Amino acid sequence: MGKRSGTLETTLLAIELLRRIPRNRKVTAEELHAQVKEAGFDRDLRTIQRQLDLLSEHFHIERDTRTKPYGYSWQKNASGLSVPGLTLQESLLLRLAEEHLRNLLPAHLLKSMDGFFAQARQNLDPLGPPSLERDWPAKVRVVATSQPLLPPKIDPTVFETVCEALYGNRYLTVTYKNAGGGVTTSRVTPLGLAQQGPRMYLICRFDGYDDNRALAIHRVQAAEGSTLTFKRPKGFDLKQYDDEGRFGFGDGKKVRLTFRIDKDHGHFLLESRLSEDQSVKDLGDDYEISATVVDSAMLEWWLRGFGDAVSRVRRLKIRP
Template sequence: MGRKYNRSSEADIILEILARIPVSNRYVSADEIVRSLSEAGIEISLRSTQRYLKQMADSGKYGIIRDTRDSAYGYRRERTCSQFDSINLRPNECLLLRLAQEHMRYQMPGAVLKSLDFLFDAAEKELNEKGRNAKERNWLKKVCVVSSSISQIPPKILPRIFDSVSEALYEEKMLRVEYTNNEGKTTKAAVAPLGLVQQDSRLYLICRFEHFDNEVHLALHRFKRAEVTDFPAVRPKDFDLQGYVNDRHFNFSNGAWIHWILEFESDQTARNLTETPFNTSQILEKGEDGIWHLEVDIQDSMLLDGWVAMWKEKAGIRRSDKQPIEGDVPEIIGLSRPR
């Protein structure tokens, strides 16, 4: 349950609100501050927040600038001599926050990320301070993630779309959407959101259309509209997100499992596959003729074919046989995707 404040803790309220007003040119609304406080477990009404914001701006103590050009006022802060201008983050904390912001951008509900905006802003400002924290700032230039696939520019996902989708998923509410598929056909419907899956540069919503009993995945960048409704989304009791990913069309798979037999010459490839096996069913042995023999139960996919084509010459691949597995999907611990 969120913390509820009374008049005896007004100082705490002011500090919590102040922490969520950026010292920058970016304005935040009272609604955004209330949502951020709520996500942090702090319950305060919009009307009370607006009252505190007016008092704080009128006092002139905190450097608060109020944008009155719109009916929904925006607030930001200018740098003052006040100790309240700084959250006092250490350089290593700033570094972690900046890395987390980049890598968790589509891994957390939009509302949760927005509740941390004041921390992200503080971290960025601290790292960008002239002449300070050079080692920490430069560290961001020394860390990189390399994809095993060909790099592509991520498709544009409208922030309001991601915020609505993540909110509906988080709150377990139905979404009213307008979606254009790969063939250009536009559909308006209500969907029950079940999960988000990021595959390389694309983000997909796993959902069920209203009045249907099967799951589908829709690319977020193809959404034209997404509105959270007040109606609860019924989550199927037997739905498992990881199972859906394994059994459907992600990783360019048709969902079929195979017993894969691979024979190759390269000791280096054998070392790599020993260090990072496909999954726990993998068996790798070297024959008396010096040829390596690998067997593993794995999903058949275009990525698997691509792996064979890419390493055929360098690994000295002599044989690649796929034997269909009949019946239930094998229970395997570990990732079942080609590297």
């Protein structure tokens, strides 16, 4: 492929910047510089600043000069930059992705998608022409499996810093307040991010230790990313960490669990099994369930939740 002309490169850069300027919040030239660099535009910061100043003169872009670094955003009633070829079906997928994956994507990637998300929301505006795609979000919902709880408040600056350090494999210094009220400041190696119900957890390793810990992000009072990078531990696997019951307050040890449950409460276990090797005995009014599971506090809470409907609980330890 031939080299693109300077005029074409400048035009493509301008379009890329326009797509990434958000609504309802400010973005700095430094942030846009990092985003377009990842998109393949190798320009210095001063070039990006000049482009933004030029675009602000010709488009409905607000340039906030009250504090440095300056912030840029589309004006409230501006139409913005439309994303060509974004169908209603694609808009629907993007809308659902924005709603359900917002806390699981790196902050800078979410920012780079702002233009697409805004266009998707506009395409699915319920005040627009009737369509089956516009009706779909009102037809689907993720429902809670336990008592719904409001998510704890997370400092957005802390969350963004944590995500950026995790994404870039960079060390992170966190000030953490534990459940007992104690506050410590430590350098950690961020390894994973998990959402459990309304809570978000950072899985990490503290300096000088090789065991993995889960920190509730809403308890992180301050976070500072380092410029130093690390190599991810070869033995760490987030899926395995979850499979071992670590988020259920277990230590990964498995047991052969056997218990009786009355049929009114236990029928669902015939459809949603506890494990692949689950076995069921029909005892008339009860079922006897046997399954290999990870022993954890969450398992204990689950069993106790059935009250008198569950009896004769036995756990047989399984040797590794």
